[in-house]
Amino acid sequence: MKIKHYIVAFFTALLCSQNASAQQKFNEVSYSPSETTFRLIAPNKPTLRLYDAGTGGKAYKKIKMEQSGENTWTTTVKGNLKGKFYTFDIGHGETPGVFAKAVGCNGIRGAVIDMKETDPTGWNIDQRVPTKSPSDLIIYELHHRDFSIDPSSGLVHKGKFLALTEQKAIDYLKKLGVNTVHLLPSFDFASVDESKPNTPQYNWGYDPLNYNVPEGSYSYDANLPTRRIKEFKQMVQALHKAGIRVILDVVYNHTFDLKNSNFERTFPKAYYRYKADGTPSDGSGCGNETASEKTLMHDFMLESMKYWVKEYHIDGFRVDLMGVHDIQTMNDIRRELNAIDPGIFIYGEGWSAGTCAYPHDKLAMKAAISQMPGIAAFSDDIRDALRGPFSDDKKTGFLGGIEGLEESLKAGIAGMIAHPQVDYSKVNYSKKPYATEPTQMIAYVSCHDDLCLVDRLKASIPEAEYDENELIRLDELAQTAVLTSQGVPFILSGEEMLRDKKGVHNSFNSPDSINHLDWNNLKAYPQVFNYYSGLINLRKNHPAFRLGSADLVRKHLEFLPVQKCLVAFRLKGHAGGDKWNNIYVILNANPELRTVNIPKGKYTIVCANGEVKESGLGEMEGGEVTVDGQSALILHD
Template identity: 55%
Template sequence: MNVKHVIWASIMSTTISCQSVKKEYTSFEEYPIPEGKLVEMEYSPIETKFTLWAPTAEEVRVLLYDSGNEGSAYQTLSLEMGEDGIWNTSIKEDLKGKFYTFNVKVNGKWLGDTPGIMAKAVGVNGKRAAVIDLRSTDPEGWANDVRPLLKDYADIIVYEMHHRDFSLDSVSGIRNKGKFLALTELGTTTSQGEKTGIDHLKELGVTHVHILPSYDYASVDESKPDKAQYNWGYDPQNYNVPDGSYSTDPYKPDVRIKEFKQMVQALHKAGIRVVLDVVYNHTFNTEESNFERTVPGYFYRQTKDGKPANGSGCGNETASDRAMMRKYMVESVLYWINEYHIDGFRFDLMGIHDIETMNEIRAAVDKIDPSIFIYGEGWAASAPQLDQEELAMKANIYKMPRIAAFSDEMRDGLRGGWDDDRKGAFLIGQPGHEMSIKFGLVGAVKHPQVINDSVNYSKEPWALQPTQMISYVSCHDDMCLADRLKATMPDATDEERASLHKLAETFVFTSQGVPFIFAGDEMMRDKKGIHNSYNSPDSINTIDWRNKTIHHDVFDYVRELITLRKNHPAFRMGDADKVRQYMEFLPVEGSNLVAFILKDNANGDSWKNIIVAFNSRKEPAKLSIPTGRYTIVCKDGKIKQSGMGQVSGNEIIVPARSAMIIHQ
């Protein structure tokens, strides 16, 4: 038992009575953990069972309501303590359509109403849970819904989007703007005839849509659907229910559930998998949270003086290393897979969680479908209350096989660090970032030509396989790529920034890591220069779909990059040994020029000796290459896979501020 447990246990030590047996818990490790699933409400037309894990409670009540947000309880029942800290009661009548809350008494104090920690349906704003028959929320054909085929993680291309950003624009042609159903609408276009919505995703060619937090979060008032409200959603309230603000009727518990399923079903039919952004590392509030009102102190870590720890920077950090929180996370992930057919998970601030929990999640998911992808942020906002060696940090990814993390090494090597929006890097011609970029191009694995002492953040490789590294240059956090280029190159022309935009995306999609693109980057989306737009208005965050026409050359380039990657397995070998065997960096003179060759027919590719060169200089660069005759497929910001000319000899000229790809 570590020090923080001893201190907090002295505060929270509680005497309870269970079947006339008096027991005192002196540490969190002693809390009983039930073996079965965490099911707090089990409905049938003849009986509804209520259960709650509350081992330190003296009394537990369930309150029944006719409404999800109005009026007082029409009935209150006491639960009885059973085994393993579980309280139980049942009501032998049909409660479908009713709502309920629990109230727990600890140390003589009633802690306040909560829908429970495992609520699966809620009323408006998530304060009351709902009695519901989940099968009635299944859309037609749901039982036959299947995941699109995925042979290997190396085949993944992730597109990160926010529901409102993606569909709210007045010219999007989408009816259900800002809603789950926006991703079910087919045939939507702008007035210029550009495809939008789900057809745009199919046209682009992505394999996975990463939706920002879509569970029930606290910062948007669902009772005011006509009021413009915006948040990314990183403020969890109920982890296992879709958020009502993205539904067409937040007052009806079944509507948000069915519409979320319809969204997943439509994306699956389009050949696209769905990744859910999960934020198990903290909750919106602490004292009034469902966790704290159920088992005080248990679900959160504490500092040595007994105060809530704050590794998330949001006021608290959850304790994944405690048995019930670990069980909770595993069951929650499995619930989203089984009930909603989710195909992947992105863990926010994954570095707050412990390695053992992440590996247990991976193992549990593998029993259902090993193709489900798991990745996360391999860092925390500040040091969590757990030893660094135990945490799911980026440096420990090698301890978590088949779990991936974002590479800020290549990201910041390309566009500059997080701490100064005006400070650029390789893309704007600053020297000294080449090794950080090479680190990302090989997928963060050990490579004989990557000198880790010269890499910006990581002085040793952290991935066992390249598919454990997320390759990206822009995401919802921080400035998007177009804004970053404007900030670091204020005097550049639109054409110059477009060239560098294409160059940046070429790095992402020719990296051996898993490529990831922020929604709208494929058409130079901007956010008016806002660094952290988590609660900025729609005018800042909404994608302007006119950009698809204005910057159609950028869209075409990114689309062709994706097709290039799909068609040629050399760009996605998926194996560290193959990367070391076939990928070789070519010698260059000077800075701001990086080139590599994929030797022979890497990974069985039909192309032989593929050379990719990146030049961020203001002038063309000479590059020595193995003597031969090559076909040019990428040059001057254009891609044509059938070829756009040939070059012979042992030298090529790489145009300024662009990428060049050739092959034999």
């Protein structure tokens, strides 16, 4: 027994030592009122420059750093440097380093601050919202500017982090019922000029500059390094107080550019992948791709995500183009975040945007999710089964009456796990189950990228463009499939108010007139909001819709015979301890009514004809059940 304890103690100490080493590696600035130590990992001797301001002016001091280890350089400056700015330079241009935790305007220079001064009152007792299972999450993808910029929002802090601290915003999210907000990139990105806060500028933010600092354009003063940090924390704190989790969208797969990036200016070629001919690989589709399998990039990703968790109390991460990263790195991230809080959720895009300079079978693609326990991937299977293929906006799917996609929809409803009633040879993309557990699948029909749901329906189904009632029916039917699936449901902000983006496919830098949420739609289409809210609360109140376990799904989820453009299923035997015994969900995408046979008996209708009411819309007898066209029927005994 003693030998076993010694072995455990040895490896625990070794792991702690490795973690401490990695943290030390990227702790580029250690501040105290009496002195500040600067550290950099670089191949050549760096020059440290100190400035009085975040932009403009000349350095008031230049210091040649001293070698303190292999590729490690340090220097300690006496005196109180709080409020000063710095850069490193190894001969490739000035940079705030790879792990700046505070920066000046436009992220050009790092800032020396006392991080404790950025904590809002009560931050020491702020906690991540507890999560029993990822199946309990209902994710709402949100862009700071989209959500609050329009006058119709009635929000004061338009386009800012603080918009999500306002009671109106909090009340709205709670009324809708979502319990997790997925924030589009909120770290410091390159494409918006923070020095011009009154000039309308727009970008999604998938152009990383400084990964570990909040974006200055979402703050009220990008020139004051502490302000963006404090306001971001205030936002997280307000959402946590409301019981809403915060997911951060992280973009480690590429940088805004390669040559002028902080990575390249700090340690050339150590963070990126290159093809055999020496040119940069471009699996991101953005001109470069990072190399997560290389030690510095691997460790950077781990320490960056841990930093957001510890310093900003983040509840989870959405990993952009996760398929560019290697499986081992993603598993290492999962393991290290588990040590902090196993409830931290990780999911990502299980694909890349181009060919990567790394073996395909080692990349964190959707097909490899079974090799990554505790990590989820978006399901393009259920998305495209419902609305049509990503490759052609004009083509429709199940919603448009296209036969042959029923099995793909069934696979999505089951959470992309192995299920005896799902024939994967008939599934559109995944020819075998990619998820080991249903919580490894993100169920969705639209997100920020690609056409939003309303625009896709109008583009692919001519009748929906001219018939508003049909548009609403199909919109609601789509989200019924998403919110009653066994995966983790995900909706784009504004879908609940029938949002559109004027048909713009890739609105990453489109103006507010395209991307904003028009809150007037809530008055114009109250039935859509009520339907979404009703479905969300139905899911939250009934564990049968979120079993969270593949074994439980196989035990309790039973599909009824498929009809053309009709999928129906039963959640049987008080699934997951549900108070309802048998729950039937029927999704009919046909324009005409259809009939489905269920066992005889008395049933309570909770969803029909675009209305959801958990206490019941009425009762009906079993046997031959009629379902209206382009609608869902949910009933229970």
